[in-house]
Amino acid sequence: MKNFFTLLFVSVLGGALTLGIYKVAFENETFPLENQSNQPKFVTANYTPSSPNNIDDVSFIEAANKTVHAVVHVKNLTLSQGPSSLFDFFYGNSRQPRAQVGTGSGVIISPDGYIVTNNHVIENSTKLQVTLNNNKSYTAQLIGTDPETDIALLKIDAAEDLPYLAFGDSDQIQLGEWVLAVGNPFNLTSTVTAGIISAKARDLNSRDNNIQSFIQTDAAVNPGNSGGALVNTRGDLIGINTAITSQTGSYIGYSFAVPSNIAKKVVDDIMEFGNVQMGSLGVRIQDLSTGQGLASGIEESEGLLVGEVFKKSGAAKAGVKPGDIIVKIDHIKIRKFSDLVGYLRSKRPNDKVQLHLLRDGETINRTVELLSNSAYVYTIEEIGISVQEQTEASKDRFKGQDGVLIFDTNNYNSRLGLEGKLLVGINDDKIKSIEDVKSAVARAQRSGVMTLVFINQNGERERLIYRN
Known part of the structure; x- marks a missing residue:
């Protein structure tokens, strides 16, 4: 019993001490939501409010009311001829077309009924229906598409002018x-x-x-x-x-x-x-962080390195050289590939752009006329491979070997990694120029077989056979 009272006394005393320490040390402490000290720990930037002055002043009502009447509901009717059940899949009993409906949105861009939407919204359609915000429905005509940018243009005929949106910048x-x-x-x-x-x-x-x-x-x-x-x-x-x-x-x-x-x-x-016109600078670009050889010793961290300049291109005519760094095009600062490509996609052949370049530590400006790729690139349509004449840099890289450069490929060939390789032969024909390619392709079409001979970046020969 004596031990029990001793333990009880010690416990009470310990609790009292703990409560006392808390009262003295912590109960009066405050936790401010803001630092109210006259000497702030952080430097604050001078801020000049723009209109609207306060987030409470932001109103979306006008923009929403204006937009909602110009946005339409797009229904895409497609016909599927695939099997409708697992039984049909194995035994092939049903090949009757089945209607499928996909839905998306579109934007009216003119009072006479032109509508812009995504290519993937209307892809493979057999019938397109557009429903306005007032629930009126129209059959739409497909005017054209560009799968690369995923843009499509539709047209509906209405008895009255339609609400539409103007393009902003x-x-x-x-x-x-x-x-x-x-x-x-x-x-x-x-x-x-x-x-x-x-x-x-x-x-x-x-x-x-x-x-x-x-x-x-x-x-x-x-x-x-x-x-x-x-x-x-x-x-x-x-x-x-x-x-x-x-x-x-x-x-x-x-x-x-x-x-x-x-x-x-x-x-x-x-x-x-009737199709999309693409304007090209005529250069092959390297990222500054990955450009090997040419990028060595370059201290710049933003911009794009010109790896090669294609013959007969606008860049070549303007005096752009391998090793130049593109830091700006017109008023657009260039930090990565998509900055440059996004701006060029808004241009077309014969447009002129101002390139701001770094060369040997100095800033220079060059006015480049954009050309169509077809001005210096030839596409072998049958196999989806585009070639162009060699540049000075590629001649050095391939040690003076005759041939033409693989400039671009279609989606199917992209998995083969052909870009940048040197095409030196088609069937039994040696290739030295674009004209050689055209002649060799014409002969190969008659035989039904096209054997391409490449040299890769390691100097090794490769063969690729295409059959009709």
């Missing part, structure tokens, strides 16, 4: 700028979501010959939003919502839009020429 958008995404996700018509510009010139493709240049935003975009409008708070069309990156297939925090300057240029080309 996507080159002028700023990080953090408020935007609205308007479309028809999950068949929920006339849906408006808000967010900000999260990034510009975002590339989602790992292939160097198909660089993309998207606007990234955190405005919620889901399946069905594709082809819809991305607008600023004035209601100007600055992008066509196109893609999301998600493990679930639904929005998880960011989405991507084709910049309006690219979409407008594609639409203009389709309406004027």
Whole structure:
């Protein structure tokens, strides 16, 4: 019993001491939400508020009302001839076409009914139906498409002028700028979501010959939003919502839009020429961080290194040289491939651009006339391989070997890694020039077999056989 009272006394005493220490040391301590010291620990930047002065002043009402009437619901009817059941798959009992309906969005861009949407929204369609915000439906005509930029142009005929959106200048958008995404996700018509510009010139493709240049935003975009409008708070069309990156297939925090300057240029080309006109500088570009040899000793961390300059190109005529670093094109600062490609996609052959280059530590300017790739590139259409005359750099790399360079390939051949290799023979014909390629291809067409002989970057010979 004596031990019990002793233990009880010690416990009470310990608790009292603990409570006393807490009262003295902690109870009067305050935890400020802000540092109210007269001597702040961090340097604050001078801030001049722009209009609107306060986030509470931001209103999306006008932009939303303006946009929602110009965004349409696009339904794509396709016919599938695949098996409708596992039994049909194994026994082939049913090959009757079955109708399937896909949905997406589109944006009216003229009062007479031209509509821009995504190519993947209308791909393989047999019939297209467009429903306006007032529930009127029309059959749409497909005017043209550009799968590379994922843009398509439709046309509907209405009895009255239609509400439409004007193209804004996507080159002028700023990080953090408020935007609205308007479309028809999950068949929920006339849906408006808000967010900000999260990034510009975002590339989602790992292939160097198909660089993309998207606007990234955190405005919620889901399946069905594709082809819809991305607008600023004035209601100007600055992008066509196109893609999301998600493990679930639904929005998880960011989405991507084709910049309006690219979409407008594609639409203009389709309406004027029937296809997309691409203007090219005529250079092969290397990233500063990976450019081997030429990049050694270069201290610049931003910009693009000119690896090769193609003969007869606008860059060659303007005096651009291998080893130059492109730091700016017109008013666009160049930090990565997609900055350059995104701007060039808004240009066409015969346009002139101002290149700001670093050469031997000095800044120089060169005016380059953009040319079509066909001015210095020949495409073997039958096999989807494009070639061009050798550059001085490639002659050094291949030790003076005759041949033509593989400039580009189609999607099928891209997996073979042919770009940059030297084509030296087709069947029994030796290749020294583009004219040799044209003649050899004509002879190979008659035989039905085309054997290409390459030299790779290691000086090794390779063969590739194509049959009709």
